[in-house]
Amino acid sequence: MKSINEKVVKISKLETGIPGFDFIAGGGLPMGRATLLSGTSGSGKTVLAAQFLAEGIIKANEGGVFVTFEERPVDIRRNVNGFGWDIQKWETMGKWAFVDVSPIPGESALVTGEYDLGAFLSRIEYAIKHVNARRVVIDSIGSIFTQVKDSSIVRMELLRIVIMLKELGVTALVTAERIEEYGPVARFGVEEFVADNVIILRNNIEEEKRRRTIEILKFRGTNHQKGEYPFTVLPGEGVIIIPLSAMELQQKSSTIRITSGNIELDKMCGGGFFRDSIVLVSGATGNGKTLLATEFIAGGVNSGERCLLLAFEESREQLFRNANGWGMDFEQMEKDGKLKVVCKYPEAAGLEDHLIMIRDGIDKFKPNRLVVDSLSALERVSSIKGFREFVIGLTSFIKHGEIAGFFTATTPNLMGGTSITETHISTITDSIILLRYVEMLGEMRRGITVLKMRGSMHNKDICEYTIDGNGMHIGKPFRNVTGIISGAPAYVTTSEMERVDSLFQEK
Amino acid sequence: MNKMLFKLYVTGKTPKSERAIANINRICKEELHGDYELVIIDVLEQPELAEEGRILATPTLTKELPPPLSRVIGDLSDMKKVLVGLDIQPYTSTINKEV
Numbered sequence: 001m002k003s004i005n006e007k008v009v010k011i012s013k014l015e016t017g018i019p020g021f022d023f024i025a026g027g028g029l030p031m032g033r034a035t036l037l038s039g040t041s042g043s044g045k046t047v048l049a050a051q052f053l054a055e056g057i058i059k060a061n062e063g064g065v066f067v068t069f070e071e072r073p074v075d076i077r078r079n080v081n082g083f084g085w086d087i088q089k090w091e092t093m094g095k096w097a098f099v100d101v102s103p104i105p106g107e108s109a110l111v112t113g114e115y116d117l118g119a120f121l122s123r124i125e126y127a128i129k130h131v132n133a134r135r136v137v138i139d140s141i142g143s144i145f146t147q148v149k150d151s152s153i154v155r156m157e158l159l160r161i162v163i164m165l166k167e168l169g170v171t172a173l174v175t176a177e178r179i180e181e182y183g184p185v186a187r188f189g190v191e192e193f194v195a196d197n198v199i200i201l202r203n204n205i206e207e208e209k210r211r212r213t214i215e216i217l218k219f220r221g222t223n224h225q226k227g228e229y230p231f232t233v234l235p236g237e238g239v240i241i242i243p244l245s246a247m248e249l250q251q252k253s254s255t256i257r258i259t260s261g262n263i264e265l266d267k268m269c270g271g272g273f274f275r276d277s278i279v280l281v282s283g284a285t286g287n288g289k290t291l292l293a294t295e296f297i298a299g300g301v302n303s304g305e306r307c308l309l310l311a312f313e314e315s316r317e318q319l320f321r322n323a324n325g326w327g328m329d330f331e332q333m334e335k336d337g338k339l340k341v342v343c344k345y346p347e348a349a350g351l352e353d354h355l356i357m358i359r360d361g362i363d364k365f366k367p368n369r370l371v372v373d374s375l376s377a378l379e380r381v382s383s384i385k386g387f388r389e390f391v392i393g394l395t396s397f398i399k400h401g402e403i404a405g406f407f408t409a410t411t412p413n414l415m416g417g418t419s420i421t422e423t424h425i426s427t428i429t430d431s432i433i434l435l436r437y438v439e440m441l442g443e444m445r446r447g448i449t450v451l452k453m454r455g456s457m458h459n460k461d462i463c464e465y466t467i468d469g470n471g472m473h474i475g476k477p478f479r480n481v482t483g484i485i486s487g488a489p490a491y492v493t494t495s496e497m498e499r500v501d502s503l504f505q506e507k
Numbered sequence: 508m509n510k511m512l513f514k515l516y517v518t519g520k521t522p523k524s525e526r527a528i529a530n531i532n533r534i535c536k537e538e539l540h541g542d543y544e545l546v547i548i549d550v551l552e553q554p555e556l557a558e559e560g561r562i563l564a565t566p567t568l569t570k571e572l573p574p575p576l577s578r579v580i581g582d583l584s585d586m587k588k589v590l591v592g593l594d595i596q597p598y599t600s601t602i603n604k605e606v
Contacts, residue, residue, distance in 0.1 A: 116518070
């Protein structure tokens, strides 16, 4: 009865060091086991696999063996050099070893009689012992079928390899090719051999935009996050996985108030924004969103804070000129190191790349305030799902850094209405400020209201505001107009107002 | 005639290895008449040589000299196929041609 008495060993995880991966994997790859990494051509399998070894050497000083069936070692060395991984150096240091089983051009071997892959197994074992490896990559396992024609032998030998890796106690990442993004796990049915743990990489096209995701399909006997997580591949860094839902839960919250840069708006918000809150300002084109953003920056700089402005609609020159028009000198602020303005076309990169760039910008500049003008512009370069993920990711970076976030969103209609931006991110934001046009007696007037202010009392009025050379001035509430937010303003007579007021008075 | 250099890669002393060794010895004796050098490599003992030769399967027989390099995989049970694979004119067949 050995099987019953055998001690149950809990599966421990090997921290991979791949940014974001260990979080979604619940700590890392199952230690001492083989995990199948399956994906279509160009989904980033080889990069992720190479990174698994590279991070092991860099972060944990663990040796790694790369078994390559497709690319020649010389190509791999060159291809990953751009990520800052110097394989050649690691090879001379005895930290990295290749087992080169890439096809030899022009050479085909005749088969006569029985054979097995004993040489291959002993080469892997030799390499593992040679660099004292704890991590092994086999890239890609399906290619063995093209080199060894007898598939029954391949199947038998794959099983032996998996068992050998287990016995040597190494954690292995085995890549496999698949044909469809949503279909069988891998070609040739190789998943049978490394079926305990399966990770899938996808490179989907959604609304003409590429979106890379990683999904942990299963880790037998141990936990992991479920579903697809977006990732990006960046030069100098490699794969970065963006674990969205993760970060949100760890937000801190502050009761410290900061100024919006506009005294009247501070009053409406019950004394200013919270220090680490996310504020969304929504409004139609030309009704003062960028002005509010500018005031928010000036307010921050004046109280000695550092501000980072990410502009996706206007150029530096335009922004600086506009700020000047309202009496704020962005140029001087930048010279003093209090402000950093980054202008980019939204189309310059994918949203995941934007997100990583913003994160790096935050890490480097360490701002107290971050302004994105406008968030709606970024909507263009992504699918709705991707956009929502971007906002969640961005929000979590901000919250972690205890940074005040200020986003603007453009509504498609002049009067009333909401934008896609709002509908998708309103639950993530802490405060929402609406700027609306109000058509009155043949005149376009403007109204501001604080729709939401988490954790604080706020003014519920819709107040009129004007813009002049000194910025925004908030005045009296529109007492006798209804339907401003719905976009169909209508006058209410004084007697009707009194009647409505009396309705709610306690007798 | 140039001297031939063969390398036979085997994994330990399995029946397959023994068969391959016996077969290559027979082929060499019957067909090459001493005009060869045969190196037998056990990949369990010298895995670095398997790496160097980029050997995947065992047994594998390689003809290193004269060029070009050629390989035959398996226990070499089919002598004719081995000779074709190694690009060698069989000695016996030049004497009494089979029909």
